[in-house]
Amino acid sequence: MVFISRGNLIMLTSRFSLISLLGLLLLCSGCAAKSDSLYQQLGSHNGVSQITDSFLQNLAKDPLIAHHFEQTDIHVFRQRLIEHLCVVSGGDCVYKGESMFDSHVGLHISQADFDAVVGHLIDALKQQHIPIATRNALLAKLAPMYQDITYH
Structure with a gap:
C-alpha cells in the first residue's frame, strides 16, 4: 500500500497540471502550424x-x-x-x-x-x-x- 502525504499530492497535482498544460500548448502550436492560407x-x-x-x-x-x-x-x-x-x-x-x-x-x-x-x-x-x-x-x-x- 502506498501512502501519499498531502504535500506530495499537491506536488503531484502541480506536476500533472504542468505536464497537461505543456501538452496542450504543444497541441495548439501543432494546430497553428497546420493552418494554411x-x-x-x-x-x-x-x-x-x-x-x-x-x-x-x-x-x-x-x-x-x-x-x-x-x-x-x-x-x-x-x-x-x-x-x-x-x-x-x-x-x-x-x-x-x-x-x-x-x-x-x-x-x-x-x-x-x-x-x-x-x-x-x-x-x-x-x-x-x-x-x-x-x-x-x-x-x-x-x-x-x-x-x-x-x-x-
Missing part, C-alpha cells in the same frame, strides 16, 4: 487554375451571362482571374489587370448578372471539392467588390 486551401496555383477553368466553362454555358464576354480575350481574362484570385486569397502573385471598377465600366452588370456569376463561381468551387468553409472565406473576400462591378 486561403490560397493554399484553394490548392495554390494548380487549384486556382482548375477553379478558374471550371468557372469559365460554367459561364460559357449560361446564355444570360455569356454575352458579357463576347468581346473578351478569354485567354487574357483567364490569366487575370487566376492572378486576381491568387492575390485575393493571400497568394504571392501580382495582379496585372485593371481595377474591378475600371474593368466593368460600361458593361451594365445588374445584381441578377452578379448573382449568376457568383453562382457559377460557387459551382466551380464545388466541382473542385473545395470545402464550404473555404468557399465562404473566398466569397467573403470577393463580396466587397460588388459595388465596383455592378451598375455602371
Whole structure:
C-alpha cells in the first residue's frame, strides 16, 4: 500500500497540471502550424487554375451571362482571374489587370448578372471539392467588390 502525504499530492497535482498544460500548448502550436492560407486551401496555383477553368466553362454555358464576354480575350481574362484570385486569397502573385471598377465600366452588370456569376463561381468551387468553409472565406473576400462591378 502506498501512502501519499498531502504535500506530495499537491506536488503531484502541480506536476500533472504542468505536464497537461505543456501538452496542450504543444497541441495548439501543432494546430497553428497546420493552418494554411486561403490560397493554399484553394490548392495554390494548380487549384486556382482548375477553379478558374471550371468557372469559365460554367459561364460559357449560361446564355444570360455569356454575352458579357463576347468581346473578351478569354485567354487574357483567364490569366487575370487566376492572378486576381491568387492575390485575393493571400497568394504571392501580382495582379496585372485593371481595377474591378475600371474593368466593368460600361458593361451594365445588374445584381441578377452578379448573382449568376457568383453562382457559377460557387459551382466551380464545388466541382473542385473545395470545402464550404473555404468557399465562404473566398466569397467573403470577393463580396466587397460588388459595388465596383455592378451598375455602371
